[in-house]
Amino acid sequence: xxxxxxxxxxxxxxxxxxxxxxxxxxxxxxxxxxxxxxxxxxxxxxxxxxxxxxxxxxxxxxxxxxxxxxxxxxxxxxxxxxxxxxxxxxxxxxxxxxxxxxxxxxxxxxxxxxxxxxxxxxxxxxxxxxxxxxxxxxxxxxxxxxxxxxxxxxxxxxxxxxxxxxxxxxxxxxxxxxxxxxxxxxxxxxxxxxxxxxxxxxxxxxxxxxxxxxxxxxxxxxxxxxxxx
Numbered sequence: 438x439x440x441x442x443x444x445x446x447x448x449x450x451x452x453x454x455x456x457x458x459x460x461x462x463x464x465x466x467x468x469x470x471x472x473x474x475x476x477x478x479x480x481x482x483x484x485x486x487x488x489x490x491x492x493x494x495x496x497x498x499x500x501x502x503x504x505x506x507x508x509x510x511x512x513x514x515x516x517x518x519x520x521x522x523x524x525x526x527x528x529x530x531x532x533x534x535x536x537x538x539x540x541x542x543x544x545x546x547x548x549x550x551x552x553x554x555x556x557x558x559x560x561x562x563x564x565x566x567x568x569x570x571x572x573x574x575x576x577x578x579x580x581x582x583x584x585x586x587x588x589x590x591x592x593x594x595x596x597x598x599x600x601x602x603x604x605x606x607x608x609x610x611x612x613x614x615x616x617x618x619x620x621x622x623x624x625x626x627x628x629x630x631x632x633x634x635x636x637x638x639x640x641x642x643x644x645x646x647x648x649x650x651x652x653x654x655x656x657x658x659x660x661x662x663x664x665x666x
Contacts, residue, residue, distance in 0.1 A: 503658040522627040524548035578611035585634040608632040624648040
C-alpha cells in the first residue's frame with residue numbers, strides 16, 4: 438500500500454482524530470507560553486502580539502492602610518521642619534508622542550498641610566498630569582537630586598512662579614527618590630514664611646530617610662522595620 442492508498446483508507450481517522458490532537462497540542466503550547474510570560478512578568482513585543490505584565494492591584498483595605506502610613510510620614514516630616522505643606526509628587530509616563538518618545542509627567546498624589554492652612558488651590562487641576570519639561574522646579578530637582586528654591590528668584594514669566602505666589606508659597610525644598618537610576622517620585626516641603634537653605638542643611642539626612650521610607654511604603658504597602666533617628 439502506497440502513501441496515497443493509505444491516506445484514502447484512513448482519511449476519516451485523520452480528520453476526526455489526528456487533526457483535533459494537533460490543534461489541541463498547538464493550543465496548549467500557546468496557552469502555556471502565554472501563562473509563563475504573565476507569571477514571570479515578562480514584557481514581550483513582536484510584530485503581531487504584545488504581552489505586558491499586569492499592574493498589581495491592591496485590595497481597597499490595603500490601599501487605605503498604605504496611604505494612611507504615607508500621610509503619617511508626611512505629617513511627621515512636615516512637623517519636623519515646621520513646613521506649611523509636605524507632599525509626594527509621583528513621576529510617571531503620560532503616553533507617547535507621535536514620534537514614539539515618552540511623555541514624562543508628574544502628579545501630586547499625597548499632601549498634608551499645617552493647621553489653618555490648605556495645601557494648594559485647585560490642586561486637582563494644577564498639580565495633576567503636568568509635563569515635567571514645563572515645570573522648571575521639577576527639572577532642577579531631577580537633575581540635582583535635591584533642590585531648594587525661592588519663589589522670588591524664579592523667572593517672572595514663569596507660570597509656576599505665579600502659581601506659587603497664588604498659594605502664598607515663598608520657598609520649597611525637593612528631594613528626588615530613584616530606584617535603579619530611574620526617577621520615581623519627589624518629596625516636597627513648602628514654606629509660607631522666610632526660609633533659607635542653611636536652615637535645612639544640617640537636617641537633610643532626615644528628609645532623605647523619610648523620603649526613602651515613603652517610597653518603600655508605596656512599593657510594599659507596609660512600614661519598613663528600620664526607624665528614624
